[in-house]
Amino acid sequence: SYELTQPPSVSVSPGQTASITCSGDKLGDKFACWYQQKPGQSPVLVIYRDTKRPSGIPERFSGSNSGNTATLTISGTQVMDEADYYCQAWDSSTAWVFGGGTKLTVL
């Protein structure tokens, strides 16, 4: 079965750039998306189809996907961005799968 691997945790200082990676076999051939989940809340889609931002998501969130790695980048990270982030991949031959999640700490 297809697997996506994320680092368990990433730390960043306020105002700096945070990068969270998601690795999977030929992930660049699939569509990747990212979800943000704050404690006690439901997940929120922040990036879809590799690079697109849903309405209402700040411009500081961006995504890329190439080769075996998708990356979520948060520029000018704010304290409010502290959350768990999950990648997810899809193509017509892959069952829906999530990465294990990355806890982003802003300090």
Place this chain on the structure above:
Amino acid sequence: EVQLVESGGGLVQPGGSLRLSCAASGFTFSSYWMHWVRQAPGKGLVWVSRISSDESSTNYADSVKGRFTISRDNAKNTLYLQMNSLRAEDTAVYYCARRDQSSLDYWGQGTLVTVSS
């Protein structure tokens, strides 16, 4: 405004059954594939099942295949998950979510299922 509201969770004994519901509003429910995703306490997101807009196609994670059944009633704008032969490892918050553009763009608030004697 898109809204998804789950219900039906609760405490059930191992081997028991439960049916979850997800009431949808604010969009044309019959036009969208729908999914169930669960999250065990303190753990990550795990995809459970999906159903096509017209109910003609369904898929399940291996861990629930043969025990869970997804269905929908487009006239009532409601998604269901029938869960049978429940195990302790099925304990989780269950979310329903709408699929759009190969991602899940709206999620409900979740309903907690606890399987314990």
